[in-house]
Amino acid sequence: MKNFMEPESVALIGISRKSGPGSFNLMENMIRFGFSGKIFPVNPNSDEILGRKAYPNIRAVNEKIDLAVISTPRETTLRILEDCVAAGVKAAIVVNQGFADADSLGKALQKDMSEIARRDGMRILGPNTLGVINNYNGFTTSFMPITKEQVPIGLICQSGIFFVGALEFSRNIGKGIDIGNACDIGFCEALKYLGEDPQIRIIAIHMEGVNQGKEFLELAEKIVREKPVIIHKTGSSERGAEAAISHSGSMAGNYQVYKAALTQAGVTFLEEDGQMVYAVKTLLNLPPMKGDRVAVITFSGAAGIMISDSLERHGLKLASLSPETIEVVAQLSPDWMPLGNPLDIWPAVMLNGTEKAYSMALEAVLRDHNVDGVVCVAIGPEIPEFSFLDVSEALKEVTEKLPDKPVAAWLYGPNPGEIGEKFESTKRIMVYPTLEVASWSLSLLRDRHKVLARI
Amino acid sequence: MKNFMEPESVALIGISRKSGPGSFNLMENMIRFGFSGKIFPVNPNSDEILGRKAYPNIRAVNEKIDLAVISTPRETTLRILEDCVAAGVKAAIVVNQGFADADSLGKALQKDMSEIARRDGMRILGPNTLGVINNYNGFTTSFMPITKEQVPIGLICQSGIFFVGALEFSRNIGKGIDIGNACDIGFCEALKYLGEDPQIRIIAIHMEGVNQGKEFLELAEKIVREKPVIIHKTGSSERGAEAAISHSGSMAGNYQVYKAALTQAGVTFLEEDGQMVYAVKTLLNLPPMKGDRVAVITFSGAAGIMISDSLERHGLKLASLSPETIEVVAQLSPDWMPLGNPLDIWPAVMLNGTEKAYSMALEAVLRDHNVDGVVCVAIGPEIPEFSFLDVSEALKEVTEKLPDKPVAAWLYGPNPGEIGEKFESTKRIMVYPTLEVASWSLSLLRDRHKVLARI
Numbered sequence: 001m002k003n004f005m006e007p008e009s010v011a012l013i014g015i016s017r018k019s020g021p022g023s024f025n026l027m028e029n030m031i032r033f034g035f036s037g038k039i040f041p042v043n044p045n046s047d048e049i050l051g052r053k054a055y056p057n058i059r060a061v062n063e064k065i066d067l068a069v070i071s072t073p074r075e076t077t078l079r080i081l082e083d084c085v086a087a088g089v090k091a092a093i094v095v096n097q098g099f100a101d102a103d104s105l106g107k108a109l110q111k112d113m114s115e116i117a118r119r120d121g122m123r124i125l126g127p128n129t130l131g132v133i134n135n136y137n138g139f140t141t142s143f144m145p146i147t148k149e150q151v152p153i154g155l156i157c158q159s160g161i162f163f164v165g166a167l168e169f170s171r172n173i174g175k176g177i178d179i180g181n182a183c184d185i186g187f188c189e190a191l192k193y194l195g196e197d198p199q200i201r202i203i204a205i206h207m208e209g210v211n212q213g214k215e216f217l218e219l220a221e222k223i224v225r226e227k228p229v230i231i232h233k234t235g236s237s238e239r240g241a242e243a244a245i246s247h248s249g250s251m252a253g254n255y256q257v258y259k260a261a262l263t264q265a266g267v268t269f270l271e272e273d274g275q276m277v278y279a280v281k282t283l284l285n286l287p288p289m290k291g292d293r294v295a296v297i298t299f300s301g302a303a304g305i306m307i308s309d310s311l312e313r314h315g316l317k318l319a320s321l322s323p324e325t326i327e328v329v330a331q332l333s334p335d336w337m338p339l340g341n342p343l344d345i346w347p348a349v350m351l352n353g354t355e356k357a358y359s360m361a362l363e364a365v366l367r368d369h370n371v372d373g374v375v376c377v378a379i380g381p382e383i384p385e386f387s388f389l390d391v392s393e394a395l396k397e398v399t400e401k402l403p404d405k406p407v408a409a410w411l412y413g414p415n416p417g418e419i420g421e422k423f424e425s426t427k428r429i430m431v432y433p434t435l436e437v438a439s440w441s442l443s444l445l446r447d448r449h450k451v452l453a454r455i
Numbered sequence: 456m457k458n459f460m461e462p463e464s465v466a467l468i469g470i471s472r473k474s475g476p477g478s479f480n481l482m483e484n485m486i487r488f489g490f491s492g493k494i495f496p497v498n499p500n501s502d503e504i505l506g507r508k509a510y511p512n513i514r515a516v517n518e519k520i521d522l523a524v525i526s527t528p529r530e531t532t533l534r535i536l537e538d539c540v541a542a543g544v545k546a547a548i549v550v551n552q553g554f555a556d557a558d559s560l561g562k563a564l565q566k567d568m569s570e571i572a573r574r575d576g577m578r579i580l581g582p583n584t585l586g587v588i589n590n591y592n593g594f595t596t597s598f599m600p601i602t603k604e605q606v607p608i609g610l611i612c613q614s615g616i617f618f619v620g621a622l623e624f625s626r627n628i629g630k631g632i633d634i635g636n637a638c639d640i641g642f643c644e645a646l647k648y649l650g651e652d653p654q655i656r657i658i659a660i661h662m663e664g665v666n667q668g669k670e671f672l673e674l675a676e677k678i679v680r681e682k683p684v685i686i687h688k689t690g691s692s693e694r695g696a697e698a699a700i701s702h703s704g705s706m707a708g709n710y711q712v713y714k715a716a717l718t719q720a721g722v723t724f725l726e727e728d729g730q731m732v733y734a735v736k737t738l739l740n741l742p743p744m745k746g747d748r749v750a751v752i753t754f755s756g757a758a759g760i761m762i763s764d765s766l767e768r769h770g771l772k773l774a775s776l777s778p779e780t781i782e783v784v785a786q787l788s789p790d791w792m793p794l795g796n797p798l799d800i801w802p803a804v805m806l807n808g809t810e811k812a813y814s815m816a817l818e819a820v821l822r823d824h825n826v827d828g829v830v831c832v833a834i835g836p837e838i839p840e841f842s843f844l845d846v847s848e849a850l851k852e853v854t855e856k857l858p859d860k861p862v863a864a865w866l867y868g869p870n871p872g873e874i875g876e877k878f879e880s881t882k883r884i885m886v887y888p889t890l891e892v893a894s895w896s897l898s899l900l901r902d903r904h905k906v907l908a909r910i
Contacts, residue, residue, distance in 0.1 A: 308698050336529070
């Protein structure tokens with residue numbers, strides 16, 4: 001994978017002379033992204049592309065080429081791959097569609113492509129792929145613009161959609177590999193690479209179908225001991241499975257078998273789109289949860305009830321708080337206030353102020369031996385004059401002192417984005433868009449603990 | 456309810472002399488919100504509050520008072536209510552906690568409160584309530600700041616949390632009634648009021664428990680013929696049901712019985728927090744869906760597979776597109792492109808531009824007799840130079856021409872907010888945060904059609 005992820009010289013074959021909006025010119029994107037190695041554009045109809053000398057074919061380059069990126073119509077692809085072999089290129093990315101994702105001719109072409117890889121030892125990524133992203137050395141082959149951030153998150157996918165930013169996911173990719181139709185390089189190699197990469201601490205996977213199922217499971221089972229592996233396996237429906245064949249030529253396989261086997265291997269298994277971004281930030285930043293007993297701190301009784309419901313839906317339960325914990329909050333509350341779990345601290349807030357009530361309650365539940373994790377309902381005010389309701393600093397201090405149990409927060413009020421970033425800035429409290437997602441996230445941390453405990 | 460929702464004169468009993476951030480002064484909030492009627496502050500320790508003459512007790516006011524809002528410690532509440540009766544007040548809101556939500560003394564106090572209402576004919580809202588919002592005449596009794604928008608959406612809840620803005624829900628309230636512990640006014644009266652209100656076209660309800668179950672069901676069944684009624688019933692878990700008793704003194708009842716009965720009555724039944732805002736905008740703006748056959752337009756094969764999965768999870772299915780529809784897109788696509796449903800139009804976009812490919816595809820599926828509704832995966836670009844990917848104008852034109860089938864969109868890319876607002880501006884296409892929620896929303900429209908069809 002090194003030639004793909006850290007090439008020093010790249011040939012771009014079939015690169016367009018058009019640039020700017022709408023041209024989807026991957027050379028332009030690669031330069032903008034910050035690739036500092038050599039780029040050799042190859043286009044028989046041009047002497048120069050984006051200010052660099054263009055070559056009529058790859059053999060004319062006559063320099064060492066680590067990686068060829070091919071985006072030409074499918075009729076020409078095999079010939080070009082053979083040219084690459086002849087030019088001594090060891091790695092190629094085939095960007096274009098029209099292979100196993102298309103008709104019978106496309107399937108035959110892809111079969112020949114696999115054969116070139118097998119016979120001539122040149123590794124091929126794709127076809128039907130945006131290729132790679134490596135934010136640690138500023139390299140990408142994506143023709144879509146992507147954001148750059150050096151986060152320790154590795155992505156393997158079968159669609160460029162995950163590169164560019166579903167639900168801001170792109171902000172969360174340190175290194176990404178789109179295996180596309182996977183004619184040669186598949187999930188196993190990509191997973192092994194990211195698994196061994198010290199810059200990567202968590203691996204997110206979008207999977208339509210996997211060959212080498214047994215090998216993949218063994219590998220995943222080994223890697224999850226070191227790093228969480230999260231898989232969104234699509235194609236649970238019959239029609240979705242059919243569509244997977246048409247999209248990436250993947251056999252989606254029996255979904256329930258996948259689910260059982262991957263879960264058994266210790267993988268975090270996702271079923272719905274939109275969950276990945278929350279699963280990743282949870283498992284990357286919060287500690288595993290050692291049991292299923294959750295304390296709830298809330299200023300709203302109604303929210304407390306909703307959390308009770310969602311905890312049960314996700315296999316967790318309300319902790320029985322110790323008398324010492326109850327006593328801390330009772331001291332802050334009026335006599336008539338019934339206290340339990342959920343711990344309703346609104347009267348305590350009214351009597352003592354938000355910061356004091358919240359930080360004392362959080363410290364008490366984090367010290368409570370009957371508690372494994374916490375859901376905290378706080379306030380994310382939009383209105384500047386209500387900024388005194390912002391308890392992010394106070395709660396961050398508490399979690400710095402007591403970092404061993406996960407704290408999931410839900411912020412009440414419109415536009416809680418800015419306060420949310422303050423909460424998350426020390427990575428000890430994560431913020432979720434709903435109580436449902438907050439509860440679900442704790443259940444992932446519970447499962448993660450079980451995986452680590454079985455070793 | 457008129458005295459509560461449209462009072463001309465209000466006495467505020469137990470109002471604080473403190474104002475500004477942290478004081479939660481409901482008089483200050485009421486004035487800021489724009490109430491133009493008379494306000495009589497009542498506080499025995501002050502001659503003037505916020506520039507208005509204060510009275511030692513309500514009998515000293517000696518003017519007609521439509522509504523008394525009482526926020527005093529519970530020990531004083533019954534005496535004050537009797538004062539109100541003596542002063543001829545016909546409606547009172549009891550804001551404070553500490554009644555059926557608290558200890559046995561609180562329960563006894565609330566029982567006496569109900570008795571005052573029954574015996575003396577004064578109607579009481581609460582206790583333990585933020586009271587009301589009426590954005591159509593600028594009136595609120597909430598002590599928390601709330602946003603104002605005259606939308607035809609009515610809310611009934613048992614917690615102020617829904618007033619202030621869970622997930623920006625507050626922006627979507629035209630009129631709101633927080634029944635709190637419901638010592639007198641309950642769900643039935645509130646529902647009847649909003650059901651008959653011509654300014655309200657949809658009713659959203661947060662319910663912990665309901666007395667008068669039979670009466671409520673009959674009323675709901677009648678109102679859903681005119682307006683959608685959406686209920687988030689909390690307390691599905693045993694512990695949540697227990698917490699409901701402690702929060703609003705509500706008997707949560709058997710959750711599955713509630714669910715079956717309410718669904719049978721034609722109510723849209725929600726189970727998770729965060730769903731309400733999407734359910735409301737869907738049922739308010741999009742037409743009911745006459746069948747379960749959904750066309751999917753996508754530029755991403757991977758997204759198409761995920762939609763197939765989520766449609767199946769929500770009881771819908773992929774439409775079998777007519778040959779005419781396929782032909783329209785085939786004309787725009789390369790020969791090798793396999794076309795079906797999901798309709799992958801990326802190659803068509805590359806060859807013909809985004810606007811042409813999207814609008815022709817949408818028009819074709821909306822005209823297709825095999826299609827009842829549409830999920831459209833479009834692009835919400837963050838980057839100005841990619842604004843040519845914005846198809847909101849083109850698709851809005853198509854839906855203006857063909858408004859009879861619902862179109863749910865999911866926008867790809869980071870920060871799709873601004874483009875989302877453009878999509879939604881004519882209220883013919885609604886935008887959802889995930890494909891899962893988009894599919895689920897169509898299922899609500901399918902159910903809505905069934906409710907209307909059975910009449």
